[in-house]
Amino acid sequence: xxxxxxxxxxxxxxxxxxxxxxxxxxxxxxxxxxxxxxxxxxxxxxxxxxxxxxxxxxxxxxxxxxxxxxxxxxxxxxxxxxxxxxxxxxxxxxxxxxxxxxxxxxxxxxxxxxxxxxxxxxxxxxxxxxxxxxxxxxxxxxxxxxxxxxxxxxxxxxxxxxxxxxxxxxxxxxxxxxxxxxxxxxxxxxxxxxxxxxxxxxxxxxxxxxxxxxxxxxxxxxxxxxxxxxxxxxxxxxxxxxxxxxxxxxxxxxxxxxxxxxxxxxxxxxxxxxxxxxxxxxxxxxxxxxxxxxxxxxxxxxxxxxxxxxxxxxxxxxxxxxxxxxxxxxxxxxxxxxxxxxxxxxxxxxxxxxxxxxxxxxxxxxxxxxxxxxxxxxxxxxxx
Amino acid sequence: xxxxxxxxxxxxxxxxxxxxxxxxxxxxxxxxxxxxxxxxxxxxxxxxxxxxxxxxxxxxxxxxxxxxxxxxxxxxxxxxxxxxxxxxxxxxxxxxxxxxxxxxxxxxxxxxxxxxxxxxxxxxxxxxxxxxxxxxxxxxxxxxxxxxxxxxxxxxxxxxxxxxxxxxxxxxxxxxxxxxxxxxxxxxxxxxxxxxxxxxxxxxxxxxxxxxxxxxxxxxxxxxxxxxxxxxxxxxxxxxxxxxxxxxxxxxxxxxxxxxxxxxxxxxxxxxxxxxxxxxxxxxxxxxxxxxxxxxxxxxxxxxxxxxxxxxxxxxxxxxxxxxxxxxxxxxxxxxxxxxxxxxxxxxxxxxxxxxxxxxxxxxxxxxxxxxxxxxxx
Numbered sequence: 060x061x062x063x064x065x066x067x068x069x070x071x072x073x074x075x076x077x078x079x080x081x082x083x084x085x086x087x088x089x090x091x092x093x094x095x096x097x098x099x100x101x102x103x104x105x106x107x108x109x110x111x112x113x114x115x116x117x118x119x120x121x122x123x124x125x126x127x128x129x130x131x132x133x134x135x136x137x138x139x140x141x142x143x144x145x146x147x148x149x150x151x152x153x154x155x156x157x158x159x160x161x162x163x164x165x166x167x168x169x170x171x172x173x174x175x176x177x178x179x180x181x182x183x184x185x186x187x188x189x190x191x192x193x194x195x196x197x198x199x200x201x202x203x204x205x206x207x208x209x210x211x212x213x214x215x216x217x218x219x220x221x222x223x224x225x226x227x228x229x230x231x232x233x234x235x236x237x238x239x240x241x242x243x244x245x246x247x248x249x250x251x252x253x254x255x256x257x258x259x260x261x262x263x264x265x266x267x268x269x270x271x272x273x274x275x276x277x278x279x280x281x282x283x284x285x286x287x288x289x290x291x292x293x294x295x296x297x298x299x300x301x302x303x304x305x306x307x308x309x310x311x312x313x314x315x316x317x318x319x320x321x322x323x324x325x326x327x328x329x330x331x332x333x334x335x336x337x338x339x340x341x342x343x344x345x346x347x348x349x350x351x352x353x354x355x356x357x358x359x360x361x362x363x364x365x366x367x368x369x370x371x372x373x374x375x376x377x378x379x380x381x382x383x384x385x386x387x388x389x390x391x392x393x394x395x396x397x398x399x400x401x402x403x404x405x406x407x408x409x410x411x412x413x414x415x416x417x418x419x420x421x422x423x424x425x426x427x428x429x430x431x432x433x434x435x436x437x438x439x440x441x442x443x
Numbered sequence: 444x445x446x447x448x449x450x451x452x453x454x455x456x457x458x459x460x461x462x463x464x465x466x467x468x469x470x471x472x473x474x475x476x477x478x479x480x481x482x483x484x485x486x487x488x489x490x491x492x493x494x495x496x497x498x499x500x501x502x503x504x505x506x507x508x509x510x511x512x513x514x515x516x517x518x519x520x521x522x523x524x525x526x527x528x529x530x531x532x533x534x535x536x537x538x539x540x541x542x543x544x545x546x547x548x549x550x551x552x553x554x555x556x557x558x559x560x561x562x563x564x565x566x567x568x569x570x571x572x573x574x575x576x577x578x579x580x581x582x583x584x585x586x587x588x589x590x591x592x593x594x595x596x597x598x599x600x601x602x603x604x605x606x607x608x609x610x611x612x613x614x615x616x617x618x619x620x621x622x623x624x625x626x627x628x629x630x631x632x633x634x635x636x637x638x639x640x641x642x643x644x645x646x647x648x649x650x651x652x653x654x655x656x657x658x659x660x661x662x663x664x665x666x667x668x669x670x671x672x673x674x675x676x677x678x679x680x681x682x683x684x685x686x687x688x689x690x691x692x693x694x695x696x697x698x699x700x701x702x703x704x705x706x707x708x709x710x711x712x713x714x715x716x717x718x719x720x721x722x723x724x725x726x727x728x729x730x731x732x733x734x735x736x737x738x739x740x741x742x743x744x745x746x747x748x749x750x751x752x753x754x755x756x757x758x759x760x761x762x763x764x765x766x767x768x769x770x771x772x773x774x775x776x777x778x779x780x781x782x783x784x785x786x787x788x789x790x791x792x793x794x795x796x797x798x799x800x801x802x803x804x805x806x807x808x809x810x811x812x813x814x815x816x817x818x819x820x821x
Contacts, residue, residue: 062630062638075654087626108658108678109665110719122657191772197696201675202756205685205694208764212608214598220685220692220758222675223607224596230651232793234618239794241625242446242471248632250444257795265775266793267614270459273506275761276776276788278495282760291585291606301589301604308604310589312581313490372586374604376666377659380592388575391649392660405657409616409646410623413639 061088062412066244068152069094069143070127071167073101075200075226076184076260077156078123079233084152084240085126086408086419092128092150092433093424094143100129100426114400114425121423122405125395131427134165142439143167147175149437152240156184159194169255180243182236182256189257200226203260209268212293216285216342232263270294287342288349296337297344301374307357312370316344322367323351390416397422445472445801450628452536453478454511455518455551457485459584459610460568460644461540462507463617468536468624469510470792470801476530476817477513477808484515484810497787498809505807506789509779513808514817518549526818527551531559536624540568543578553639562637564627566620571645584610587644593652596677600669616647654678671726672733680721681728685758691741696754700728706747709735774800781806 066089070081078093078101085091095101101124107117130146132139147153153172155162162168162183169181183189186198196202204210204222214221239256246254265272271283271294283293289300291310298311298319311319316337320328327347331337337344352360357373364371380386396403407418434440450473454465462477462485469475479485487507488500495502516523531537537556539546546552546567553565567573570582580586585606588594593611594604623640630638649656655678659667667677673684682695682703695703700721704712711731715721721728736744741757748755764770777791792801 060630060634062626062633065633083622087622107722108655109662110722111658111662113661118658118661119654122654187769188773191769192767193769193772196756197752197754199696199754201683201685201694201696202754205692205756205758206764208759208761209609210685210758211760214605214608215602218598219673219687221598221673222685222694223611224598224669224674224676225593225651225655226676227611227651231615231618234615234622235794238467238471238618238621238625239796241622241629242794243796245625245628245632246444246446248629249449254446255797257798258793259773261769262773262775262793265790267609267611269790270503270506271609272761273787273789274495274502277497277502280762282762285608289603289605290608292608292610299585301585301594301606303603308589310585310606312583312585370581370583370586372580372589374589374594375592376595377592377656378664378666380590381664383576385571385575385577385645389572389643389646389649391646402661403657404660406649406653409642409650410619410626411641412623412627414641 061417063088066090066152067150068092068154069146069150070154071162072154072156072184074103074156075123075229076233077154077236079230080182080236080240081154082123082126083233083237083408086417087410089152090128091126092130092146092429093124094130094132095426097131097133097427100131104426113403114397116423116425118403121395121403124423125405126419126421127424128429128433129424129427130433131430134167138440140166142434144175145439146433146437147172147179150176150179151244152180152182154182154236156198158198159185159189173253177253178247178251179253180240180247180256181253182240184232184236185257185259187261188259193261198260200229200260203228203264207261207264207268209264212268212271212283212285213290214285215290216287227267228260228264231267232258232260235263235266286345288345297341298348300345302349302352304352304357304360305355308374309352309357309360310372310374311348314369318367318369319348322363322369325351390418393418393420395420395422397425446796447472450474450536451534452476452538453530453534454538456538456540456568458487458540459507459613460617461538461620462487463614464566464620464624465538466507466510467618467621467792470803471794473536475511476813477508477511479513479515479810481515481517481811488810498781498783498785500807502787505779505781505787508807509789510803510805511808512813512816513811514814515811518551524550528559529819530817531556534560534563535628536564536566538566538620540582542582543569543573557637562631562635564624564631564638564640566624566640568616568620569641569643572643573641582644584613584644587612587648591645591648591652593648596652596655596667596669598669599674600671611651612644612648615651616642616644619647619650670729672729681725682732684729686733686736688736688741688744689739692758693736693741693744694756694758695732698753703732703753706751706753707735707744777802778804779806780804782809782812
């Protein structure tokens with residue numbers, strides 16, 4: 060049994076934030092039905108990375124929407140809306156990520172939906188909250204990152220603000236949405252009542268920064284200062300960062316500069332005996348370490364540092380990682396190809412229950428792939 | 444009613460990953476009892492971040508461990524183990540993030556705890572999984588990032604592999620653990636059984652990369668190519684990125700290149716009518732855009748692009764953001780008061796339930812502050 064077996068999720072959302080939350084719920088055992096508009100469906104069906112498509116839909120779409128069903132409905136048509144409302148009566152969770160007000164206009168806002176089904180858990184993702192002056196701004200990941208201060212933590216001092224190279228606002232908001240929904244599903248066992256869960260990309264990306272924002276707020280609101288060389292974390296002292304070696308790179312995490320001085324037998328580093336200076340002279344110390352590490356190979360340094368239990372690691376590309384036995388041991392890859400199509404390899408759910416690695420192979424649905432079957436199964440629109 | 448009211452959690456974890464999971468569960472209504480070793484406590488208490496302390500603990504520790512109770516117990520002492528077992532019988536959830544094998548040595552691994560409390564939800568975070576050649580490696584965020592390939596996605600092409608500027612592996616694995624634990628609680632209601640949940644920093648950081656890693660896996664394992672300028676995502680076509688203007692910066696997300704050219708008056712862009720070129724000639728196009736945008740102010744460009752519904756934004760510092768009405772209307776900050784009366788500010792739980800923001804002024808525990816409450820005289 061998977062934890063969410065028996066739970067039905069209707070997912071009206073598009074792109075990444077909402078659909079990635081629905082994906083997690085699906086992997087945890089829920090049955091997820093995507094509600095998509097006829098003809099075009101979820102806009103990310105056409106959104107390609109590297110122009111990569113497979114069987115008519117972008118690989119990106121198929122990555123995010125595996126393990127789901129697709130139900131086509133034109134929410135502006137009375138007939139279709141009635142079918143969807145019938146389906147809501149038989150569901151546990153609704154997810155949406157339209158701009159504020161759009162679901163309400165279609166008669167599918169939280170108030171209306173909870174009138175149809177008082178036990179429903181309704182989850183919304185917005186860009187910047189439901190109200191307030193930003194609520195009409197496009198809730199897009201890069202824009203939210205740019206407004207959140209995050210870009211000033213990444214890259215080296217002297218560079219422009221550098222965004223994180225992934226859609227972390229979308230991903231984190233999706234994670235938070237799944238948490239809120241799960242918490243309310245649990246509460247329903249106790250109270251019998253549904254719930255309304257709201258997250259926004261901006262709140263989620265601020266939460267991602269909560270440790271450093273807390274430091275900023277209580278430390279005289281000093282602007283974060285990225286390292287001039289090999290920045291890794293604007294708030295951590297030397298040696299934290301990735302350094303070039305003679306034949307590659309090496310990562311050094313937090314540790315004592317004096318220990319490092321001993322390991323390297325470096326008089327230059329020994330001078331920094333005052334712990335405070337590991338912050339105040341961070342970049343100067345990192346420059347000394349850079350010179351030392353450049354003089355020999357990654358393996359040489361790893362061996363020396365690991366022998367002394369100093370926190371360090373090689374720096375891998377995906378190619379190298381994939382070839383490592385450690386990666387193979389994780390059994391992270393699954394094949395979710397559609398019937399009679401090319402293989403589609405992706406990663407499984409990162410959460411493991413009772414040591415059983417679940418390798419769902421259910422593919423991302425073609426647009427409307429399950430419409431008729433769902434109408435029949437749930438007897439929607441009074442159909443026998 | 445907060446969703447997790449009545450749920451009790453015993454948290455043996457340290458640093459960020461496990462404790463941030465426990466923090467979320469606390470904000471959702473659970474009672475969290477943090478277990479620390481006497482004298483030193485969670486190593487994060489003394490972990491330096493920017494030399495900032497609140498009372499005697501680092502700002503980092505205070506941010507991560509607010510809204511929790513705390514007891515101190517020497518897990519290696521036999522008597523204290525009996526005390527602990529009394530508590531374990533009464534909790535719903537246990538969280539650990541030791542290196543593989545340590546929990547077993549201490550007698551608090553899943554099977555030991557399940558013997559005393561069969562319906563327990565046991566959540567464990569490791570660095571690289573419980574088996575395999577890396578299981579004994581230190582599960583530290585930067586090291587995991589470095590092994591995960593993510594550093595080759597970040598910053599510009601001419602730069603070394605650059606880690607992301609926050610502990611994202613810790614943060615995401617903490618939240619994945621929360622998801623697992625919440626699912627475990629649901630499973631207990633539905634099927635009347637406990638659960639053992641495991642996440643690892645490495646699996647979590649691969650999950651953050653799942654979109655682009657999947658592209659790589661299905662596109663002949665081509666090495667990702669960061670942009671030569673203003674990299675924002677190695678896989679997304681021009682103009683995606685943050686650009687310098689005459690007086691600041693502007694972020695541009697996805698938009699048709701000729702349309703952008705028309706709006707900002709850049710004729711060189713008009714000829715890029717073939718969409719596939721926005722990907723294959725990404726850097727060439729981004730350079731044209733960069734040269735053009737630097738000639739005028741951010742507000743000038745925003746005034747041309749926003750009315751046309753182009754996805755763009757100013758690039759703000761925290762100072763600027765926190766002074767906007769948009770930020771204030773989020774009501775995102777809260778005040779926390781320590782047992783010594785010191786006030787500090789932090790962000791609240793980002794999840795809003797039934798239109799309520801979950802805030803709590805309860806601070807992180809002073810080491811061992813609740814021993815009297817939880818450790819009964821024997």
